[in-house]
Amino acid sequence: DAGITQSPRHKVTETGTPVTLRCHQTENHRYMYWYRQDPGHGLRLIHYSYGVKDTDKGEVSDGYSVSRSKTEDFLLTLESATSSQTSVYFCAISEYRKETQYFGPGTRLLVL
Amino acid sequence: GQQLNQSPQSMFIQEGEDVSMNCTSSSIFNTWLWYKQDPGEGPVLLIALYKAGELTSNGRLTAQFGITRKDSFLNISASIPSDVGIYFCAGRDQGGSEKLVFGKGTKLTVNP
Numbered sequence: 001d002a003g004i005t006q007s008p009r010h011k012v013t014e015t016g017t018p019v020t021l022r023c024h025q026t027e028n029h030r031y032m033y034w035y036r037q038d039p040g041h042g043l044r045l046i047h048y049s050y051g052v053k054d055t056d057k058g059e060v061s062d063g064y065s066v067s068r069s070k071t072e073d074f075l076l077t078l079e080s081a082t083s084s085q086t087s088v089y090f091c092a093i094s095e096y097r098k099e100t101q102y103f104g105p106g107t108r109l110l111v112l
Numbered sequence: 113g114q115q116l117n118q119s120p121q122s123m124f125i126q127e128g129e130d131v132s133m134n135c136t137s138s139s140i141f142n143t144w145l146w147y148k149q150d151p152g153e154g155p156v157l158l159i160a161l162y163k164a165g166e167l168t169s170n171g172r173l174t175a176q177f178g179i180t181r182k183d184s185f186l187n188i189s190a191s192i193p194s195d196v197g198i199y200f201c202a203g204r205d206q207g208g209s210e211k212l213v214f215g216k217g218t219k220l221t222v223n224p
Contacts, residue, residue, distance in 0.1 A: 004154075031210060040216070041216070042200070042214050042215065042216040042217060043155075043200070043202075043214040044214075045211055045212075048210065048211065050210065058211065090154050090155070094210070099142075099143040099145065099160070099162075099204045099212070100145060100157055100160050101145075101157075101202075101212060102157060103147075103154035103155045103156070104154050105153060105154050106152075106153070106154050
């Protein structure tokens with residue numbers, strides 16, 4: 001298994017509160033990704049990073065921000081959580097110029 | 113955004129039967145990937161395909177990169193109960209993006 005951990009694994013929060021999810025890798029891969037997974041939509045890309053301090057938006061980036069200050073950590077922040085952001089969030093990693101992505105175990109987020 | 117058409121959406125089969133599922137795209141892809149996701153877990157990479165016509169096996173699983181480069185197939189032979197899960201296809205188009213496009217998944221149920 002690729003060395004990817006996500007924390008927390010489960011979180012319940014209230015609408016309007018800030019939430020930060022962490023992805024940590026031990027593989028030294030250059031690329032890191034945040035996805036959300038919802039019934040009927042499959043996996044949708046939120047943001048991704050192609051290096052330290054280098055990030056870009058995915059298809060569902062509104063309401064989310066990311067930061068990557070170290071190769072091994074990629075943080076996803078919901079500045080003011082909404083009920084529509086209730087979802088399962090997955091982090092993934094890939095090597096430079098390699099198409100294969102490896103996924104973390106996921107974070108289940110419930111926004112009340 | 114760009115999407116893959118994955119079919120069937122679900123399958124109910126008897127243990128020992130063979131299974132076939134496929135993904136199609138409206139554009140040409142350079143890479144096709146197949147993942148399996150167990151309940152409460154992240155997707156796990158099963159097979160990666162990089163060339164048109166390529167046929168690759170991983171145990172009882174066989175996947176093919178379509179000649180047109182717009183489709184891919186996954187076959188599972190002699191299914192067993194642990195094959196239960198959701199199978200996702202993913203691909204990278206020829207535009208060179210680092211981003212993958214995902215199908216919505218095929219949910220497989222195997223009756224003992």
